[in-house]
Amino acid sequence: MTLPPAGMAPASRSRRAVIEAAGVGLVVVVAHLLLRLSGAFAVGALNDDGVYVALGKAIAEGDGYRSIYLAGAPLHLRYPPGFPLLLALPWALGGTLAAVRATVAALHPLVAGAAAGLVWWTGRRQLELAPASLALCAVAPFLLDPLIQYFNIPLTEPYLVLGWAGVLVLTPPLLDPPAADAVPWAGALAVGLLLAATTLFRAVGVALIPAVLLALAIHRRWKAAAVCAAAVVVPLLLWEALRAHWLARGPVSSQPDDLSYWRWLGVNGPLALAEYAGRTAFRNGVEYVRKLADYLFPIESVGIVVVLAAAAAAAAACVRMWRSHTALVLTTLAAAALTLVWPFAQGRLLLPLLPFLGLLVASGVEAGVRRTPARVRWALPAALALAAVVVTLRQSELRDIAARSYASGVLPPPRDLSPTLTLAVRSRFIYQTAGWVRAHTASRDRIMVDAPAAVYLYTNRRTVPASPTESRLGTSAFAVPGGYLAGRILADSVSVVVWAPPAPELERDILTIQARCPEVLQRDSTTSTVAFRVRRDEGCLRERVLAVSDSMGAARP
Numbered sequence: 371m372t373l374p375p376a377g378m379a380p381a382s383r384s385r386r387a388v389i390e391a392a393g394v395g396l397v398v399v400v401a402h403l404l405l406r407l408s409g410a411f412a413v414g415a416l417n418d419d420g421v422y423v424a425l426g427k428a429i430a431e432g433d434g435y436r437s438i439y440l441a442g443a444p445l446h447l448r449y450p451p452g453f454p455l456l457l458a459l460p461w462a463l464g465g466t467l468a469a470v471r472a473t474v475a476a477l478h479p480l481v482a483g484a485a486a487g488l489v490w491w492t493g494r495r496q497l498e499l500a501p502a503s504l505a506l507c508a509v510a511p512f513l514l515d516p517l518i519q520y521f522n523i524p525l526t527e528p529y530l531v532l533g534w535a536g537v538l539v540l541t542p543p544l545l546d547p548p549a550a551d552a553v554p555w556a557g558a559l560a561v562g563l564l565l566a567a568t569t570l571f572r573a574v575g576v577a578l579i580p581a582v583l584l585a586l587a588i589h590r591r592w593k594a595a596a597v598c599a600a601a602v603v604v605p606l607l608l609w610e611a612l613r614a615h616w617l618a619r620g621p622v623s624s625q626p627d628d629l630s631y632w633r634w635l636g637v638n639g640p641l642a643l644a645e646y647a648g649r650t651a652f653r654n655g656v657e658y659v660r661k662l663a664d665y666l667f668p669i670e671s672v673g674i675v676v677v678l679a680a681a682a683a684a685a686a687a688c689v690r691m692w693r694s695h696t697a698l699v700l701t702t703l704a705a706a707a708l709t710l711v712w713p714f715a716q717g718r719l720l721l722p723l724l725p726f727l728g729l730l731v732a733s734g735v736e737a738g739v740r741r742t743p744a745r746v747r748w749a750l751p752a753a754l755a756l757a758a759v760v761v762t763l764r765q766s767e768l769r770d771i772a773a774r775s776y777a778s779g780v781l782p783p784p785r786d787l788s789p790t791l792t793l794a795v796r797s798r799f800i801y802q803t804a805g806w807v808r809a810h811t812a813s814r815d816r817i818m819v820d821a822p823a824a825v826y827l828y829t830n831r832r833t834v835p836a837s838p839t840e841s842r843l844g845t846s847a848f849a850v851p852g853g854y855l856a857g858r859i860l861a862d863s864v865s866v867v868v869w870a871p872p873a874p875e876l877e878r879d880i881l882t883i884q885a886r887c888p889e890v891l892q893r894d895s896t897t898s899t900v901a902f903r904v905r906r907d908e909g910c911l912r913e914r915v916l917a918v919s920d921s922m923g924a925a926r927p
Contacts, residue, residue, distance in 0.1 A: 406522040
């Protein structure tokens, strides 16, 4: 551990930490500006980013908090309003998608840099970590290629990391024994409002709230906990009340993609929730270990060993630090638990955890170095340095693999798939599809397509999701062949269907309707993409598709 020089005044140590943090933040900002590829990606390539941008447009144009990209423009129930409100500003001032992209391009590197600086400050001032271990374990995640690409498109992950890092800076003073009976009202209020703001930007921020309140309770800071809780609850209750008011007025979508999180999960009862959480956490944990190993190392088995060793170091640090650094330990555990029980293991959900897990790993590494005999104490820092070189080379390799695969059209092995390639391939599909839609459809057409928010943003056509994201717990919208497509044709007046393989569920629906109602779907020959014009035949769809679907659904136990 590197301690400040003997005799250095507290003010000097604080200034030094601030200067170091500013330098680290500047390095991260420059790295993101130089290494990002967001200018080549379509808005909506990940779908969620397109939803945020479309919600911002709805707010700016006075349409309310509605999914204006969907047929019928229903009330949006899933994402919190913080980021859409932010995106409404460039929509209102510039009025174009280009203005929104420019705002995100300017803002997100600064947000990532500020978050990295706060993480560095926490590691140096609160955990007293050495610069080398802190940089390699907690700041290096900000320079991973997957994080750079995700953090520079319109997503909320950068704001989650910034809010979380800010909470870790502001909370420890509240846990210190007070000099008198005075309550740090301002500090508790600031922490509560920051927790609320973080949650209103990204819903996973809700995991931080009980963790911070529990930390205050463990240290018996009851008055601070009460102030903090009030500051959290009031903004969140105001948002829920406003949403309930809108919900009573409707309309509300029946699309799986647009349901509230709780309805979307489809959990019935505490026992079902507990069983689901245990099963999903184990499955996702295995997937995340492999995913992170593939991000970091070219040989998966080596990466798995290193990731498991880092997880063990973090776990040991949690046991050792739960009293001295309670807020860091509890917030990291809470956010990690929520990520593990989420229905899908996605790399973008894992990435915001890495800087905070890295703080724990760095602490564990330094504790291990102190316990190592002096003659071999060099081995662990040397291993960290070697790992840093290998990880750096892996980031370059992933970029090269993505470029070759994008040019050839041949996907690499699953372990070499990266966000760069995913975003690039989906962007190509969006640009091609949007170009065809603009040229061959009318403004009144309603398009069933993948990346529905993106297609709306580039064409101004209302859309219907072709492959809605579904929870594994509920009954699938595609449970009965033909039922989903037929239902959306009738309910949403779908006039064009675009099929982008692989989408086996939609393909099965298309084949079912072609077999039972041959005149409904007519293949369009003006595009290489598989597209169909819809000739609405309500009688046939109800009698030969939906009636069969209803009877099969009734027959299910």
